[in-house]
Amino acid sequence: MSVFNAILKSTKACLVTIIVYFSVFALFGNISAKATATTKDTMFEDSVVKVAITDNDNSALSQGLVDYLKETQNVVDPQTTSLVEMNDNVRFLIYDYALIIPEDFSERAKAGETEDLLEFVAPGATAPQFLLTEKIRTYMQDVMVYLNSGYSEEEAIALTKENMIKLSDTKATVMDTSDENHRSFYTGMFTFNGYTLLMILCISISSVLGFTKDKDVKNRISVSGMHFKTRNAATIGAVFCLGFVITAAVVLFVAIMGISYTNEKLPFYCIDVFALMLVGIGMAYMISAITTNENIINMVTNMFVLSMSFFCGVFIDLQFLSPAIVKFAHFLPLYWYTATIRLINDTPIDKILGKTFFEYLLIELLFAGLFFAAGLIISKKKEQYAV
Numbered sequence: 073m074s075v076f077n078a079i080l081k082s083t084k085a086c087l088v089t090i091i092v093y094f095s096v097f098a099l100f101g102n103i104s105a106k107a108t109a110t111t112k113d114t115m116f117e118d119s120v121v122k123v124a125i126t127d128n129d130n131s132a133l134s135q136g137l138v139d140y141l142k143e144t145q146n147v148v149d150p151q152t153t154s155l156v157e158m159n160d161n162v163r164f165l166i167y168d169y170a171l172i173i174p175e176d177f178s179e180r181a182k183a184g185e186t187e188d189l190l191e192f193v194a195p196g197a198t199a200p201q202f203l204l205t206e207k208i209r210t211y212m213q214d215v216m217v218y219l220n221s222g223y224s225e226e227e228a229i230a231l232t233k234e235n236m237i238k239l240s241d242t243k244a245t246v247m248d249t250s251d252e253n254h255r256s257f258y259t260g261m262f263t264f265n266g267y268t269l270l271m272i273l274c275i276s277i278s279s280v281l282g283f284t285k286d287k288d289v290k291n292r293i294s295v296s297g298m299h300f301k302t303r304n305a306a307t308i309g310a311v312f313c314l315g316f317v318i319t320a321a322v323v324l325f326v327a328i329m330g331i332s333y334t335n336e337k338l339p340f341y342c343i344d345v346f347a348l349m350l351v352g353i354g355m356a357y358m359i360s361a362i363t364t365n366e367n368i369i370n371m372v373t374n375m376f377v378l379s380m381s382f383f384c385g386v387f388i389d390l391q392f393l394s395p396a397i398v399k400f401a402h403f404l405p406l407y408w409y410t411a412t413i414r415l416i417n418d419t420p421i422d423k424i425l426g427k428t429f430f431e432y433l434l435i436e437l438l439f440a441g442l443f444f445a446a447g448l449i450i451s452k453k454k455e456q457y458a459v
Contacts, residue, residue: 083314086276090318093275097268097322102329105260109333119200122167124150124158131178133215136229140211140236141171145204158193169193169201171208181212182219211236257333259417261326262341266348266406266413267381272318273352274359274373277311281357282364311353319349337416340424344412347436351405354443361450380406385414405439408432 083090123145127134141147148167150158158170170193181189189212192205211232218228323342330338359372381387383397384406390398401407412432416424 082280083276086279089275090272093268093272094321094325097265098325101261101264101268104264105257108255108260109257120144120146121169121200121204122146122148123204124148124161124167124170126150126153126170126172128175129173129177132225132229133178133181134173136215136233137173137208137211140233141208143233143237144207155193162193169204181216184216186212186216207236256335256337256417257330258326258335258338258341259413261330262345263386263410263413265322265326265345266384266386266409267377269319269322269345269348270352270355270377270380270406271373273315273349274356274377275369276318277314277353277356278360278369278373279366280311280314281307281360282366282369311356315349315353319346336421337424340416340421340429341413343433344409344416344436347412347433347440348405348409350440351409351436351443354440354447358443358447358450361447361454377406380404383407385410405436408435408439412436 123141125138125141125147127138138147150161150167150170152158152161155172158172161167162170172191172193174189174191177189190208214232214235215228218231219225223231323345326341327338355373355376359369362372363369380401383393383401384390384404385393385401386406390401390410393401412429415429415432419426
């Protein structure tokens, strides 16, 4: 127990590092997860659009359209007549949508023309913008139906406005029950966790294992009378205990932060996270075999984990990476961790425990074993050549 306790006490030296990376996870992971989370009942909901209108016709028909939009949308002054400036204003979100009514709008509409009656700037970029374009077209079609049915222009405008406002009282919501079209809060949190958990495990456990290789510490342990197997068992137990506590803290934090998000898949995410824990411990053992210098440990860990995070879909979604990079990522353990996260997110809960899920976990465990084997080989070689 003395070796076990001594190793655990040595973690005080890297306590600041653990707190810093855990804080990074708590802050940025939470922000990222909430920003990207979507639910099945809020994939799209109709909303009010900020519209800039330029009425160059100033006819009863154009004024009727403007009045209708003022009652259903947020109409603002475009502050310019330049198409280029309007486009820039839409692009930089000064307003969401620009509508230009040309001088001959009323004449062409009454003549029966339906194509290109109005000019739109950046319509259809978002679902509400697209829906607004369709509402305007519907408005014009209804007006023309009333005019062609013998109603006066004033009556056609009034009736159309009344019907369209009634229609606007109905909120449009797009429902989608497919899991693969949604990203849960847990998916966002555990994906970002791939970076922070590996950083914490690699730095803290490498430092702890480096502590056991210090000459003074080794001499004290060797004269303690403790059997070689007992000493190794205590070291392994302390390392896995540290890894388990850190990983359990991460899982508990995610569970607390995601308490408002209904999701029954948390146990499957936990399985994947604990598989990543073994990968992190294996990496830490390999790094500690390479060096016991804390500065070099930090440098190697940052270089390795940061690179994997960019290549494997933690910081950048895989759809934005080139096929060559994605193929290369298959040779990195973090890719299979994020692949398992995506599988859990996209698959109905009753179908997760299948062949693919266990294959991904097995690959992660193989990487963990590979890192342990590499660490053993490096340690043996260093002992052989007295490095």
